[in-house]
Amino acid sequence: MPVARRHAPCCVPGVRSCRPPSCALAAALVLAAATSAGAILQAEQRNEVSFLRGPYNLAFFYRHNDSFRYSAAFHYHHGKQHDVLLLTPLSDHVAVDVEFDADVTRFTYAREARTEPTMELFGPYFAQVAWSMYRAIDWTHIHHEQTYDILSDRDIAWPDKSEWTARAVRHYLDANPDVALSCAPLDVTMRRAGTMMKPYFTYYRSYYPRSADFAFVAHWWHPVVYEAMMIAGNDDEQEAVVDETNRVMLTQVFLDRPQRMLLSREVMPRYSRMSPESANVFDNLHMLHGIIYDIAAYEGWSDEQKRAELYRVLEAMRRQPGDEALARKFRTPHPDMDPRVYEPWMKGYEGEMNRIMEEMMREMMPLMMPGGMPEAKQREMRRQLRMKLMPGLEPGEIPGSLHDAMMAVMPDMKMMPGTMEPGESAPMMRDAMLAGWREKYGDLPDVAPWPMQHEPAAPPVDGVRAARAEAASEP
Amino acid sequence: MSEPRCCSRARAPHALARALLGGAAALLAASAATPAAAADHSNIEEGLPIEVEDAFPIAYRGRELQGRFRYERQDGGEDQYLLEPRLELGVLPNAQVRIGSRFLMGPADRTTSRDVDLEGLYNFNQESVLLPAFALSARARFPTGVDSAGVDTRVKALATKTLGPAPRMERVHLNVAWDHEAAAGAGERSDRYLVVVGYSMRLDPDTILVADFVRQQEREHGADANIVEAGLRYQLTPQTVLVAGAGAGIGEESPDVRATVGFQHSLSWP
Numbered sequence: 223m224p225v226a227r228r229h230a231p232c233c234v235p236g237v238r239s240c241r242p243p244s245c246a247l248a249a250a251l252v253l254a255a256a257t258s259a260g261a262i263l264q265a266e267q268r269n270e271v272s273f274l275r276g277p278y279n280l281a282f283f284y285r286h287n288d289s290f291r292y293s294a295a296f297h298y299h300h301g302k303q304h305d306v307l308l309l310t311p312l313s314d315h316v317a318v319d320v321e322f323d324a325d326v327t328r329f330t331y332a333r334e335a336r337t338e339p340t341m342e343l344f345g346p347y348f349a350q351v352a353w354s355m356y357r358a359i360d361w362t363h364i365h366h367e368q369t370y371d372i373l374s375d376r377d378i379a380w381p382d383k384s385e386w387t388a389r390a391v392r393h394y395l396d397a398n399p400d401v402a403l404s405c406a407p408l409d410v411t412m413r414r415a416g417t418m419m420k421p422y423f424t425y426y427r428s429y430y431p432r433s434a435d436f437a438f439v440a441h442w443w444h445p446v447v448y449e450a451m452m453i454a455g456n457d458d459e460q461e462a463v464v465d466e467t468n469r470v471m472l473t474q475v476f477l478d479r480p481q482r483m484l485l486s487r488e489v490m491p492r493y494s495r496m497s498p499e500s501a502n503v504f505d506n507l508h509m510l511h512g513i514i515y516d517i518a519a520y521e522g523w524s525d526e527q528k529r530a531e532l533y534r535v536l537e538a539m540r541r542q543p544g545d546e547a548l549a550r551k552f553r554t555p556h557p558d559m560d561p562r563v564y565e566p567w568m569k570g571y572e573g574e575m576n577r578i579m580e581e582m583m584r585e586m587m588p589l590m591m592p593g594g595m596p597e598a599k600q601r602e603m604r605r606q607l608r609m610k611l612m613p614g615l616e617p618g619e620i621p622g623s624l625h626d627a628m629m630a631v632m633p634d635m636k637m638m639p640g641t642m643e644p645g646e647s648a649p650m651m652r653d654a655m656l657a658g659w660r661e662k663y664g665d666l667p668d669v670a671p672w673p674m675q676h677e678p679a680a681p682p683v684d685g686v687r688a689a690r691a692e693a694a695s696e697p
Numbered sequence: 698m699s700e701p702r703c704c705s706r707a708r709a710p711h712a713l714a715r716a717l718l719g720g721a722a723a724l725l726a727a728s729a730a731t732p733a734a735a736a737d738h739s740n741i742e743e744g745l746p747i748e749v750e751d752a753f754p755i756a757y758r759g760r761e762l763q764g765r766f767r768y769e770r771q772d773g774g775e776d777q778y779l780l781e782p783r784l785e786l787g788v789l790p791n792a793q794v795r796i797g798s799r800f801l802m803g804p805a806d807r808t809t810s811r812d813v814d815l816e817g818l819y820n821f822n823q824e825s826v827l828l829p830a831f832a833l834s835a836r837a838r839f840p841t842g843v844d845s846a847g848v849d850t851r852v853k854a855l856a857t858k859t860l861g862p863a864p865r866m867e868r869v870h871l872n873v874a875w876d877h878e879a880a881a882g883a884g885e886r887s888d889r890y891l892v893v894v895g896y897s898m899r900l901d902p903d904t905i906l907v908a909d910f911v912r913q914q915e916r917e918h919g920a921d922a923n924i925v926e927a928g929l930r931y932q933l934t935p936q937t938v939l940v941a942g943a944g945a946g947i948g949e950e951s952p953d954v955r956a957t958v959g960f961q962h963s964l965s966w967p
Binding site for chain 1: 737753754755756757758759791820822824825826828830859861864866902903934935936963964966
């Protein structure tokens, strides 16, 4: 290769006045950097944190690969849903809901997700609008993976599972503190967030009912898989119970989907007692998904306003001092539930999630209607609330958000400052709800720890219950 | 980028096929032998498999083993083989450090083979709807290898922007680097630039397509290279990414052809 120049020289060595192109380029870069500096300083940083190292990493992937793929498919739904809602005009909601549900359902049944997607991979636009929400979601999904891995790893003796899980919880809460969700029960964090009277609340479930139902399936599956491992122990029974739980999902749950978000305390009571912090984090994540989708689907705000509201909600639902002391403040209404049986109580309106919502509404009403209201209006308000909390728009249901319905029923309802604005809280409302929770549950005894000294043997499925549940789920 | 060149020799028959197979085997063996665990196929790394790099660092506390094997037929007809193992660490939030070495083989010039590279990258921001993500990296190449002298340095500015709604996460990337040779020989440039314009998109959940155009000044005065490349990044497991790519030069001073295989593997325990 000859070194002689073939083209006109751009620089003659030794001539001081000569500026090589690289210098000009560097100067241009500095100028560009300075120009962008102000904007960059306004922007947020990625602040991603890697997963916790442990000998158990990837145990769930290798031992329960079908389940790993279902989990990844649910996160495909979660990631993609952000952009679908943020970019779809509400007028297109019917067609888009059908199309999206068909896409994510096919994706799940086909087990197309081989690896766990980040939210950004299928929702890149939302990442440009509210990156910190993705940080919170991805970080909590990593906690899902960690805790599945720990329960799946045969080399971690059964009595040691709870300590490894506690280590993963500590890492989750401490290593990424500005986006780690609260380990307090959802009863507390929902009251802190104060979203019920916001103009977007219930938009997602009302206008995208199939997609919301899909999320309810996902949020049935995530906890029951923990419970499958909790009743099976470390040995080969684990594969059998997890596989049977997956079969129930594909043959029953998807065909007759839950109409509410199921809480950990309902469908993974044993794991919730072993690690209430972890269980509460998952409830908070699953509720956060719904709130984000409500905000994304709402058309009354700009992207900037949505971001302000999203970050306000995140601030309310992330871990705060004193949360650990509240972690065990819940009851387990179905302590003997079997993850292999899709029980009728898992399907309908009645359950922990909607109990919390109804309580919050009752706690807010004295502030919004200080003069009280007639019994007929109260009945109508309860009827509208019930319809709003169920997916879809029912006959007689007032369109729009829960706030829209309440205002239609009670036009003179008094709204607190901060209730309607993006990024603003209503402190009086929040404080009234938290006081209501303390009054009702502040003295609730802590839920007892789950004994982990001895590895369990999976009990036989109650054939009568299972057959009844399967028959009830047939379309 | 293309390594130093000197003597021209006749190419061995089937050199490309043999080299790629051998390199792939060596890299996969290295991957399997390492206790491992979340490489990310959408986080585009320099040389894996093509020149373009995005503005995003590895996650804080991430540890990743990377390796690549590249065959290049240089414009004089010489074959060059490059084997490059490296370790990437998320040492601080939004910052990564990469340490590695390049082993040059084949009939082409091997000057600087076995030099040790130490590089840091800092990302300034997450992109917004209008603002790209920006990063700056700095690299020092220490003269630990063949016929090396002085510490060569590189400063590189990186920008990445997702194209609007981007249902397939389509992104454009711009890399602009300035290289300084501490001990440039007669007829060689002591300063030279590199510009890479790149594009990436998700083909399916596990595969990212990458493509770029590279414009660089070569070490020899007056020699400039233009290369067009394309490649795939495939997420094999949650913690392993395999890559493969190829490129061709445009113009007589550019390499004739190059092909790369490689991997990224997150280390999990201890």
